[in-house]
Amino acid sequence: MSAKSEMSGLIKIASEKKGLLTAASLFSILSSLLQIAPFIAVYNIIEELLRHAQQPASIDKEYILYWGIFALIALIAALLTLYIGVMCSHIAAFSILYKLRVRLAEHVAKVPMGYHTKTATGELKKIIEVSVEKIEKFIAHQLPDTVCAVIMPILLLSYLFWLDWRLALVLLIPIGIGFWLQFRMFGNVMGQTAYREFQHAVEEMNATGVEYVRGMPAVKVFGITADSFLTFKQAVTRYRDISLHITDLFKTPYSLFSVIVSSLFTFIIPIGILLLSGNSGNQSFAITFILFLIIAPSLSTPLLNLMYLGGGLREIVEGNKRIEAVFAEPVVTEPVVPQVPVSYDIAFQHVSFAYERKGSKDFKSVLQDIHFVAKAGEMTALVGPSGGGKSTIANLLLRFWDVQEGEITIGGVPIREMGTNTLMETVSFVFQDVHLFYDTIEANIRMGNMTVSKEAVIEVSKTACCHEFIEKLEHGYDTKIGEGGTYLSGGEAQRIAIARALLKNAPILVLDEATAYADAENEKKIQQGLIELVKGKTVLIIAHRLSTIRAAEQILVVKQGEIVEHGTHDELRAENGLYEQMWQAHQSASSWRLGAENIISSPQVIPAGEASR
Ligand SMILES: Nc1ncnc2c1ncn2[C@@H]1O[C@H](COP(=O)(O)OP(=O)(O)OP(=O)(O)O)[C@@H](O)[C@H]1O
Numbered sequence: 001m002s003a004k005s006e007m008s009g010l011i012k013i014a015s016e017k018k019g020l021l022t023a024a025s026l027f028s029i030l031s032s033l034l035q036i037a038p039f040i041a042v043y044n045i046i047e048e049l050l051r052h053a054q055q056p057a058s059i060d061k062e063y064i065l066y067w068g069i070f071a072l073i074a075l076i077a078a079l080l081t082l083y084i085g086v087m088c089s090h091i092a093a094f095s096i097l098y099k100l101r102v103r104l105a106e107h108v109a110k111v112p113m114g115y116h117t118k119t120a121t122g123e124l125k126k127i128i129e130v131s132v133e134k135i136e137k138f139i140a141h142q143l144p145d146t147v148c149a150v151i152m153p154i155l156l157l158s159y160l161f162w163l164d165w166r167l168a169l170v171l172l173i174p175i176g177i178g179f180w181l182q183f184r185m186f187g188n189v190m191g192q193t194a195y196r197e198f199q200h201a202v203e204e205m206n207a208t209g210v211e212y213v214r215g216m217p218a219v220k221v222f223g224i225t226a227d228s229f230l231t232f233k234q235a236v237t238r239y240r241d242i243s244l245h246i247t248d249l250f251k252t253p254y255s256l257f258s259v260i261v262s263s264l265f266t267f268i269i270p271i272g273i274l275l276l277s278g279n280s281g282n283q284s285f286a287i288t289f290i291l292f293l294i295i296a297p298s299l300s301t302p303l304l305n306l307m308y309l310g311g312g313l314r315e316i317v318e319g320n321k322r323i324e325a326v327f328a329e330p331v332v333t334e335p336v337v338p339q340v341p342v343s344y345d346i347a348f349q350h351v352s353f354a355y356e357r358k359g360s361k362d363f364k365s366v367l368q369d370i371h372f373v374a375k376a377g378e379m380t381a382l383v384g385p386s387g388g389g390k391s392t393i394a395n396l397l398l399r400f401w402d403v404q405e406g407e408i409t410i411g412g413v414p415i416r417e418m419g420t421n422t423l424m425e426t427v428s429f430v431f432q433d434v435h436l437f438y439d440t441i442e443a444n445i446r447m448g449n450m451t452v453s454k455e456a457v458i459e460v461s462k463t464a465c466c467h468e469f470i471e472k473l474e475h476g477y478d479t480k481i482g483e484g485g486t487y488l489s490g491g492e493a494q495r496i497a498i499a500r501a502l503l504k505n506a507p508i509l510v511l512d513e514a515t516a517y518a519d520a521e522n523e524k525k526i527q528q529g530l531i532e533l534v535k536g537k538t539v540l541i542i543a544h545r546l547s548t549i550r551a552a553e554q555i556l557v558v559k560q561g562e563i564v565e566h567g568t569h570d571e572l573r574a575e576n577g578l579y580e581q582m583w584q585a586h587q588s589a590s591s592w593r594l595g596a597e598n599i600i601s602s603p604q605v606i607p608a609g610e611a612s613r
Contacts, residue, residue, distance in 0.1 A: 010320055013100065014139050017092035021143060024092065027085030028144040032152040034081060036159060037074030039298075041067040043163075043291045050287055085144055093140035100132055104323065110331035114400040127326055131319035138316045146309055149302040156299055164288045170271045171296065174260045178303055181257040185250055185307075194246050199318050201239040208235040261303045265296040332399060338419030341411030341426065344507040344538045346374040346397065351406035353396060363404075366392050367561045370406070374554065376507070379539040381549035383582065384558035390542045391432075393558065394510050397540070398427060410508065428506035432513035434497040436488070441470055442477040445499045452503060463530070464499035466492065498530075509534055511541045523548065546586045555579065 014021055044067045052059045108115075108124065153175070160168040185191050212232040272289040276282075351370040354363035367389050374380035382390040396403055399415055408415050415423055436444050445457050457477065461467040469492055473479040481488065488496070501509060527548060543549045550569045557565035557572070557579050565577050572579035 010135070010138055010316065013096060013135060013320070014092075014143065016096050016099065017139075020088045020092035021139070024085045024089035024144050025147045027081045027088065028147045029151050031078045031082040031085060032148050032155060034074045034078035035152065036155055037078070038071040039156075039159075039291065039295050041071035041074070042294060043287065046290055047284075047287045050283060086140075089144045090140045093136045096139055097132055097136050100135065100323070101128060104128055104132070104326060107327055107329070107331065111329045112332050112399060112401055114395070115329055124326070127319075127322050131322045134316045134319035135323070138313075142309055142313065142316065145305060149305045149309060152302040153299055156295060160292065160295060163291065164285070166275065167268050167272060167289070167292050170268050171264060171292075171299070174264050174267050175299070175303065178257055178261045181253040181260075182307055184253045185257070191249065194242070194249055196318070198242050198246050199315065201235070201242045205232075205235040205239045208232040257307060258304070261300045261307075262297075264299055265293050268292050268296060332420055333402075333416070335417045335419055338422055339413045339417045340422050341413040341418065343411035344376040344426070345409075345411055346380075346508065346538055346540065347407075347409045347412075348372050348393070348396075349407045349409065351396065351403050351408060353392060353401065353403050353405075355392075355401075365561065367396075370561075370563060372554075372556055372563060372566065374538055374540055376411075376538045377536050378553035379534070379541060379549070379551070380554045380556065381552040382540065382542045382556050382558055383544075383546060383549065383579070384564075388558040389561045390558050391512055394429075394512050394540060394542060397508075397510060398429060399423060426506055427508045427510060428501040428504045429510045430494070430497050430501045430512065434490075434493045436481050436493055436496060438480070438482050440475075440478050440480050441473070441496065444481065444496055445477075445503060447500055457499075457503065460499045460502040461496075463502060464495045466495035466499055502530075506537075508538045508540070511539070511543075513542055513544065546583055557582075 045064055048060060048063055048067075105128070108128075157168060157171070157175075160171065208231045212229060215229075268289075272292065276286060276289060348370045351367060352365070353367040353370075354365040356363055370389075370393060372380070382393060384390060395401070396408060397415070399420070402416065410418065410423075410426060418426070437447070442454070442457055445461065446452070454477075458467060461470060470477055470479070498511075501511075523545075541549055541552065549555060553568065555565075555567060555569060555572055556563050557577075559578060565572055565575060565579050567575065573583060
């Protein structure tokens with residue numbers, strides 16, 4: 001991407017508040033102009049002092065006072081206009097930021113859910129927080145600062161040219177060298193690549209640092225061989241190497257630039273003395289020369305600022321690219337006239353699906369020709385080895401991704417024709433990894449249905465076997481999750497999620513390893529409650545513990561993206577195929593885990609994948 005098109009994205013964002021930003025720039029220029037005024041005052045004061053150097057008594061004190069007051073007023077006005085300019089740019093920045101964040105959040109809510117599984121939450125959080133914050137830096141600071149850094153030297157140089165073109169011309173030499181050095185640092189491909197690599201190294205180090213801290217238990221157990229430790233170590237080493245490379249690359253141009261730009265007056269001293277020596281009686285030239293010596297250092301500040309702005313700009317451009325990448329994610333297509341199903345059979349019709357590999361246009365085929373009907377009012381179970389594609393089948397029902405081949409229908413209506421809202425109202429989902437919000441337990445359960453009574457909340461909680469432990473908490477249903485040390489175990493969180501899904505009372509219920517964390521006793525209780533509550537609903541259940549789906553009207557055995565067997569528990573056992581092997585492994589694992597007596601009727605955890613191997 002060219003620098004021009006990189007910048008155009010930022011300019012487009014900034015143009016949303018064109019009026020305010022134009023005002024900010026105008027005030028910035030005005031402030032730059034007013035900052036020159038004290039130099040004019042100094043020039044006139046020095047001139048008056050030198051003119052009467054032989055007879056100090058004849059110095060026009062009023063004249064000096066006049067220019068003194070002029071300089072003071074100009075300085076106050078410069079500060080005031082700078083303040084107004086900064087206010088305008090900040091108001092513009094924060095309202096743009098607000099809109100940008102809202103637009104991002106709205107867009108993120110509209111992209112297929114699959115996007116959230118491939119994009120790490122931390123990455124998205126960083127884009128919404130950090131990258132957007134950088135836009136603030138650009139609009140509120142960079143834009144007015146750049147205007148100032150460009151306009152101020154132009155105005156000063158014009159004034160100096162007007163005073164004495166020969167000395168001003170000499171000043172252009174170091175300034176020209178300065179710009180050339182700037183270009184060498186940030187403008188050329190090598191500098192840009194190095195800077196981009198440096199940015200990536202910083203991000204990688206931050207990300208792996210977080211991972212390292214999160215994975216501390218594994219690091220403690222596996223020590224320096226723990227993956228997160230090694231990756232973090234590599235990231236730190238890479239950061240060191242690229243920092244050294246950048247330092248090496250920039251050390252000469254950076255030092256030269258700083259030295260040259262900070263000592264502009266050293267360039268005019270020899271020329272000034274030369275001109276003065278050939279013109280020793282010219283007092284007015286002497287004053288001009290002094291003024292040049294005073295003004296030249298003030299040219300350094302905006303020029304040095306330009307250099308820092310150049311470096312900062314790259315960071316902002318990179319941040320903006322990330323924001324644009326989020327906006328470029330296609331949203332779920334919504335039908336023009338959404339259809340509402342009247343019955344709730346789920347049908348997968350010759351569905352094939354492949355995941356897009358991250359960062360490439362390659363696809364990884366995961367499901368091939370999946371064809372089945374999950375009848376309304378019945379329980380359909382998906383079982384099979386790990387990685388076979390069970391969760392993918394369940395996720396496709398919620399349009400996490402759209403299928404590449406075939407069709408998924410509910411009550412005969414293709415899910416693409418239903419509209420997201422109708423689909424979400426029709427299907428209730430309990431994931432293996434539950435997310436609970438930082439809110440009360442009751443609010444977390446009510447998410448599924450805001451209008452029901454407290455009694456109904458308690459009722460579903462009893463069914464999901466969470467009422468008992470909620471009652472034991474200090475504030476019962478009003479306990480805020482995550483506050484005052486209230487943290488729930490995986491099993492407890494899952495039971496709350498089941499209660500939430502039950503309260504939603506949607507005609508279709510999908511349970512993806514919903515009771516995986518429950519102990520055998522609780523699982524049995526939840527099952528009994530569920531049997532009552534799911535009567536009349538279409539249930540799609542994924543379970544590794546085969547005992548939990550024994551009663552399902554239909555069991556589909558999924559292996560390597562295909563349905564290899566289907567039938568009831570008894571039919572599948574009679575087939576003597578993969579299901580029977582899994583069942584046998586499951587049975588022996590249960591007796592091995594629990595002992596020969598089989599104290600609890602429901603067997604213990606053993607992943608089907610392991611069992612089938
Ligand atoms: N978001 C994703 N992007 C790319 N590949 C994925 C994604 N999710 C799953 N896969 C891959 O798709 C295949 C099927 O995964 P899926 O989770 O559907 O299997 P599963 O049968 O539910 O497994 P398990 O029983 O272990 O939960 C696996 O090879 C997995 O690596």
